[in-house]
Amino acid sequence: MMITKEQRSLYRSEGYMILPGVIPPAMLAMLREECSYYxxxxxxxxxxxxxxxxxxxxxxxxxxxxxxxxLSSRLWQFIFSDLMAEVARATVGDEAWLMHEQWVVKGAEQGMKFAWHQDSGYVKWYNPTTQHKPYVTCWCTLDEVSEENGTVYLLPHSRGGTKSEIITHIKEDGTNDLIGYTGSDPGDPVVVPAGSIVAFDSFVFHRSGPNLTGNMRRIYLPQYSEKPLTRPDGKPWAMATPFLKDGKNIYNHAEDSAENWGPFPEDKNVVV
Known part of the structure; x- marks a missing residue:
């Protein structure tokens, strides 16, 4: 895969780029199998x-x-792949750390909406003094996504006024969602096939609708930062696994195991 100059420019100016159908079929099948397990x-x-x-x-x-x-014997092969290295280089730069990863799944027919927020808004909620550059969320589609099954809606920086600011969010009763935007702009829906990657920075406002279809809407997303994010006590925000240095993939799977890791970090950083 080659990320074009136009895609890089869009990411720098508006905070996102869309890479349709770039995940190889065998890798996509693996991610679907792992999702079922989790x-x-x-x-x-x-x-x-x-x-x-x-x-x-x-x-x-x-x-x-x-x-x-x-906990998986296979997920690292995607997270630290050449594909994700290219995405990380084009977004956060030649130094990159895995700082978070998660499955985001909406159930068939009853999959809930998710409110307008910045991913960095969740960091600020738990650490009001945070000062960090935007990290990148890689929203990887395991299914074709549409407005009917609850795709993500993006609000570009030029419309959200978010290129350099983390907005203070409020918590919504009942869902526990954090909300950072209450304006009238509906955002731009992302409609792409399975195996696509939507990369957007952590200051971009985004939301998602409910899943009204008879099938699940499954997303896997790793997030990368140019340096580890820390809490007020200096400990890592979530994870801080070295990935790129001077543009080269330095991930060492032999040293990165559950036995050497310790307790699971708290589950506080989310996207739709």
Missing amino acids: LGYYDCIMDSRGVQTENISHRGKRYFINNRYR
Whole structure:
């Protein structure tokens, strides 16, 4: 894959670029299989806790399953692939760290909407003093996405006024969503085939509609930053796995295992 000058320019000016159908078929099949496993995994967690809602996940309706890639023997092959290295270089630059990854799934017929927000708005909610450059969200479609099944809507920087600012968000009762925009602009819906990557920076406002179709809407998304994001105590915000240095892929799978990792980071950083 070669990211064009036009796509790079759009990302720099408006905060996003769209790469239709770039995920190889074998890799896409693997991601779908892994997604099925993690949905069952998370339902079991909810069952063990006797809950139907956990933070912003609602069983059967909307799932956010965060920072579990080290439990998989295969996900690292996508997260640290040449494909994702190219996306990271074109967005955050020649130094990149994996700072977060998650599954975002909307259930068939009852998949919930998600409110207008910036991804960095969630960082600011938990760390009001944060000062960080935008990181990149790679919204990878496991299914064809449309307005009917709850695709993402983007509000470009020129319309959202968000190129250099993290807006203070408020929490919505009932859903626990954070909301950062209440204007009338509906945003631009992303309609792309399965296997696409929508890369947008963490200051871009985005939302999603409900899933009204008979099939799930499945997304996998890794997020990369040019340097580790930290909490007020200096510890990493979520993860800080080295990926690129001087533009070269330096990821070392042998050293990156669940046994060497320690406790799971808290699940606080989300997108639609």
